[in-house]
Amino acid sequence: MTSTEAGALAPAPTQRKRPIGLLLVAVPVLLVLWLIIWPIIAAMIQTIWLPTPDGGRALSVSSYEFFVNDPYSRANLAITLWTTGVCAVLLLLVCLPIALYLRFSNSKIAAYVQGLAIFPMFVPSIILSFAFIRVLGPNGTVDLLLNSVGLPKIKSPYLTPWGPVIGLVWDNIPLTVLILLSGLGNVSNQAIEAARDVGAGRIALLWHIILPRLSNSILVAISFAVLGIFSSFTLPYILGPAAPEMMGPFMQRTFRDLFDPTNAITQAVITFGFCILFGLFYVRSVAKNRTP
């Protein structure tokens, strides 16, 4: 120990720092436990510990049975899954080319493209919704433009399941592009140039060099977007059809308009169950990223 003083001294401070580090982490961890984890557990208990007619409470899964056996609730869950899936695919199709362009372009236009791609982040979804009705709604701007050149009107997606899809994809572009862009930082220019030198075409480059390094970011981006879309409220509420409705508006309506907290919380727990699946994808890919 004494012979290598420098080496022996070095670990000591880290030993002493450890409780301070834990203390620093304790505040957010306790906050998460108190404000997020505990309410989730309390809500779950509330849905299976139901009041009985004689005034007591008993273990029961009747609210879940109701959800599973109710075609209306199932249709709402199905449309939510459909919307989320379609949005995820569309987001990838839209955002990957933008991210690739931004990563590899050196032109001045790239700055404007990036500005445009980030812009939706600063638009509140309620404003987006009403702008959407003005532009893509019946007799909206698009119809006016088409009409001025003698073309027929579009079939408006407003109040159909495609309304929220278009709105949600637009709304989620910035986050997805940013995450993909950061993932593309892992792709070194040397690797690309080396592949080009041995004659790799554009498709081969994308498939063998870029995508393998990007798969993690794609997973993260999609799980982030999916988590937000699955429980979204404003856009499906304003732009979507009255029925089937997505889980967000459905929960809110059950809670506030039907005064039925038990079923609303049951819907929330089921929604949470699906979101936790997507969340696991995210956690897994982050963990995979950490272990070298």
Added chain:
Amino acid sequence: MKRRNFLISAAALTAGVTIMPRLAFAAEGVIDVYFTSDQNVIDFWTNVVKPKFEASNAGITLNLVDGGDGAGVAAIGDRALAALASGTDPQADLFEGFDTRVTVDGIAKGLYVDFEKAGLSNYSKINPLAFDIPTNLPYRGSQVLLAYDTTKLDPASVPKTWADLVTWIKANPGQFIYNRPNKGGSGGNFVRRAIFEANGNDPTKFTVDNFTDALATETLTPAWEILNDLAPSLFEGGAYTSGNTQSLQLLGQSAVTMIPAWSDQALSAIQQGVLPETTGLVQLQDLGLPGGFTKLAVLSNGTNKDAALKLADFLLTEEIQSAVLTELGGFPGVSWDYVSADLRAKFADIIPASIPTFPGGKWETAVNDGWYRAVAPNVDPAS
């Protein structure tokens, strides 16, 4: 690099703004009013109520806050109930367009002022039809009517009975839309009118206390049949907007020819140019579309409770009640004897003596749930 730096700092800034703690304390002499009503009502308060009240009550100002919708203000109510339990400041004084029943246990725990005991000098002037429970103070009324585009539909041939309306909707598919009954009263009261139609046009059949599941099934099922029968002839073969404003927008964009709309909202929309001047308004003559009275609640634990009660009393004066008629396009909350005589004469022919109303409480829940299950999916219940 600049681009990326900008992005990082912008992202950090956004995050910072969102998580910044919002510390606010109710100020003495500033009445915090939360609204569930639409923008036209808030405009009315900003332009009429606020200046008049502040002029006659030096030292008191109004802070008008748009609570979004019923749920938004209900959340403030829940917070106030929590504040009552812990003896802290609820940071709110008065709720506009709010039913005190919504806050679970709120009335029982004395969160809301009982107006029967509050000693308002104008309390006795309130229209007897408008009374609900003592913690709800009715101060204005409104009724749903039909708004239509006179360039597409001649006012001479506009439908004036329910039967004519149904014939017109079916003869002009895609030209009529109403909003979801829980997302705004214009569609909600159109649905309630259909319920009256299915039950002999007799509003007295429905009271707050007579709800039973059996009666609901018996009275509502035929109404869902009427509405399902209309659905294929509605806009897009059965689409329903998600609010009063969205319906007005579709009429304004000339996407439909006729919508049900609140009288006050339609009038101010025409005044502001949201709806064109060629918009016509008509009320059904066999039985009008229902309406209702908008209520206020005053928090018993608000910092400015006394000032808020003064404001509530002020709203019932002839000055404001007449302005409700002339500026807002609504109906007074007081009996007609308490608005100025010339206004009474002017509106006597236009406004029906009675507004059919439909009870809230369990009936409302049954209507909302039933409509979503039976009408909104646009399916044939028999299949």
